[in-house]
Amino acid sequence: MNKVGIVGIGTTQFKARWIDKTYYELAYDAAKLALEDAGIGKKDVGGVVYGIYNEFFERQFMPDVYIHNYIGMGGKPSVRVATGGATGGAAVFVAWSWIAAGLYDTVMVLGVEKATDNYNYTVGHPTPETLKAILFSGDMTFENPMGLTAAASYALPLIAHINKYGTPTERQMAMVSVKNHKNAMNNPIAQSPKLLTVDDVLNSKMITYPFKFYDNCLYSEGASAIILASEDKAKALTDNPAWISGVGLSLDKAFAGERDDMTIFTSSQYAGRDAYAMAGIKHPRTELDFAELHDAFTGAEILSYEAFNLCGPGGGGALIEDGVVEMTGDLPVSPSGGLIGCGHAVGATGVMQTGEAALQVQGRADKRQVKNARVGLVQSIGGPATAWTAAMIIERIDTVKAKPAAQKKARRPGTRRT
Amino acid sequence: MIQNKEQWLEEASRKIKVPKELIARAFHEELEGNPAIDAPLEVPDIMDITYKYTYGGISRFFRELRDNQQLYGTKCTTCGTVWLPPRINCNECYAPTTWVKLGDTARIVTYTIVYYATSVFYGKTPYVCAFVKVDGADTLIMQNVFLKDVRQAKVGMKLKIQFKENRNGDMGDFWFVPAQEAL
Numbered sequence: 001m002n003k004v005g006i007v008g009i010g011t012t013q014f015k016a017r018w019i020d021k022t023y024y025e026l027a028y029d030a031a032k033l034a035l036e037d038a039g040i041g042k043k044d045v046g047g048v049v050y051g052i053y054n055e056f057f058e059r060q061f062m063p064d065v066y067i068h069n070y071i072g073m074g075g076k077p078s079v080r081v082a083t084g085g086a087t088g089g090a091a092v093f094v095a096w097s098w099i100a101a102g103l104y105d106t107v108m109v110l111g112v113e114k115a116t117d118n119y120n121y122t123v124g125h126p127t128p129e130t131l132k133a134i135l136f137s138g139d140m141t142f143e144n145p146m147g148l149t150a151a152a153s154y155a156l157p158l159i160a161h162i163n164k165y166g167t168p169t170e171r172q173m174a175m176v177s178v179k180n181h182k183n184a185m186n187n188p189i190a191q192s193p194k195l196l197t198v199d200d201v202l203n204s205k206m207i208t209y210p211f212k213f214y215d216n217c218l219y220s221e222g223a224s225a226i227i228l229a230s231e232d233k234a235k236a237l238t239d240n241p242a243w244i245s246g247v248g249l250s251l252d253k254a255f256a257g258e259r260d261d262m263t264i265f266t267s268s269q270y271a272g273r274d275a276y277a278m279a280g281i282k283h284p285r286t287e288l289d290f291a292e293l294h295d296a297f298t299g300a301e302i303l304s305y306e307a308f309n310l311c312g313p314g315g316g317g318a319l320i321e322d323g324v325v326e327m328t329g330d331l332p333v334s335p336s337g338g339l340i341g342c343g344h345a346v347g348a349t350g351v352m353q354t355g356e357a358a359l360q361v362q363g364r365a366d367k368r369q370v371k372n373a374r375v376g377l378v379q380s381i382g383g384p385a386t387a388w389t390a391a392m393i394i395e396r397i398d399t400v401k402a403k404p405a406a407q408k409k410a411r412r413p414g415t416r417r418t
Numbered sequence: 419m420i421q422n423k424e425q426w427l428e429e430a431s432r433k434i435k436v437p438k439e440l441i442a443r444a445f446h447e448e449l450e451g452n453p454a455i456d457a458p459l460e461v462p463d464i465m466d467i468t469y470k471y472t473y474g475g476i477s478r479f480f481r482e483l484r485d486n487q488q489l490y491g492t493k494c495t496t497c498g499t500v501w502l503p504p505r506i507n508c509n510e511c512y513a514p515t516t517w518v519k520l521g522d523t524a525r526i527v528t529y530t531i532v533y534y535a536t537s538v539f540y541g542k543t544p545y546v547c548a549f550v551k552v553d554g555a556d557t558l559i560m561q562n563v564f565l566k567d568v569r570q571a572k573v574g575m576k577l578k579i580q581f582k583e584n585r586n587g588d589m590g591d592f593w594f595v596p597a598q599e600a601l
């Protein structure tokens with residue numbers, strides 16, 4: 001397999017509504033930013049992988065074909081990925097495979113979402129209609145009619161976990177909300193930068209038990225693009241590329257009632273296992289310098305610590321309580337603010353997170369820079385009850401890593417080690 | 419500027435099936451204001467498809483619900499797993515299944531309480547969504563549990579099935595209540 005680098009990153013503002021842009025105008029803005037960042041033109045792009053989640057959001061089936069035209073890529077290879085909330089991450093996975101296979105030298109990943117053109121006229125607000133659009137993703141015969149919501153889909157495994165381990169507590173979940181809103185204050189594209197207290201979160205109104213208002217991410221509109229390149233191309237374009245050294249993708253049983261254990265994010269466990277193996281990571285808790293996790297809801301971030309083996313089963317709550325995942329801790333999680341702080345422009349989210357991880361290892365993350373960030377994990381979750389996960393290890397390989405635990409073996413990205 | 423406001427509202431209302439007053443409220447600025455020629459212009463729309471879809475091989479499940487108030491699962495002819503929701507084949511064995519009658523009792527394996535719902539469930543909150551294990555089935559099915567106070571929901575809570583009076587042959591034909599409340 002060929003090595004795959006990240007050589008260009010461009011993300012628009014994530015915000016509640018881009019009333020002055022259509023989805024293809026937004027996509028264009030991110031594409032332009034990423035091309036400029038890479039120092040290349042559209043003629044240099046070998047193909048484009050689109051991440052766009054929901055037809056009812058965009059008010060358009062096959063929205064990718066019109067974006068491809070709009071950004072001047074007509075005639076080039078292209079495919080759209082739609083894997084629910086994991087759309088952005090899975091789009092990165094597909095683009096990675098095109099370069100790893102040697103098909104193209106340069107591939108653009110372009111994620112975009114217009115989530116709030118939906119509108120509920122009774123309430124005078126988009127959200128209930130946006131939720132309705134999402135719920136067409138629940139099995140239409142057996143699950144959609146039950147009144148499930150995206151939050152409920154995460155709450156079901158979470159309540160099972162709380163029943164088994166007693167954690168995470170509502171206070172631990174609130175601490176994740178405080179952290180991610182606060183991290184977002186260092187991120188100029190973030191939708192919800194806020195200084196909150198744990199009590200602010202605990203006292204906010206109940207949305208879906210046990211998630212209160214501030215435990216939820218908000219719907220965002222935005223676009224994010226990254227340019228992936230083969231090793232030769234990446235080295236020619238920049239002396240400071242980020243490398244995708246491991247990838248993993250898993251789709252667990254979507255009828256969650258068939259699962260053996262409801263308390264584990266199994267898809268994250270499998271995607272993480274594969275990404276770690278490819279990147280040669282044996283002890284993620286010490287080898288990772290940071291992570292950008294899919295905190296669609298606070299409890300999901302905590303269960304993700306466990307799924308990615310950053311702690312044992314039931315130990316996730318302690319990681320936030322002990323400050324490990326804070327910017328001041330030794331494994332900061334979601335320096336960007338994550339979905340809760342930065343926003344969740346679904347198809348764009350996983351692309352944005354991958355770009356954020358690349359900025360971290362390149363030392364370009366400005367105020368949200370994690371010191372000596374060399375290896376980071378990206379997680380993108382989607383589907384009913386977290387059925388999908390795409391995971392990526394993003395790292396910088398110019399020098400020997402600073403952490404002794406990681407020095408046991410020299411690693412080359414793109415080399416599977418078993 | 420919209421030339422004939424009343425006619426525009428009537429056409430919009432017919433198109434998106436929303437009362438005129440609500441459309442007028444949402445488009446107040448466009449109707450009554452004086453937006454610049456290049457200000458973002460929003461328009462009302464709806465995406466609407468009608469169906470006559472088939473339940474295929476599990477049609478009997480819904481007929482048993484509708485006509486006989488009876489919950490059925492399916493049993494794999496090879497591994498014996500009893501599936502609910504039912505399926506006519508097993509995804510482990512790739513073997514066919516046969517229909518089996520299930521009990522009318524169940525318990526909550528996990529649940530959540532929805533306080534903020536989609537447009538479809540507007541006005542019906544709060545309600546409980548749960549994965550329940552029906553006696554006789556090996557897998558869990560998602561269903562609503564109706565409680566006098568939603569906060570009584572608990573993992574392990576014993577339930578009894580209840581059927582709707584006028585059944586349509588869909589998942590809304592039944593739900594669960596706490597076992598001690600059902601008589």
Ligand SMILES: [Zn+2]
Pocket residue numbers: 494495496497498499508509510511512513
């Ligand atoms: Zn079987």
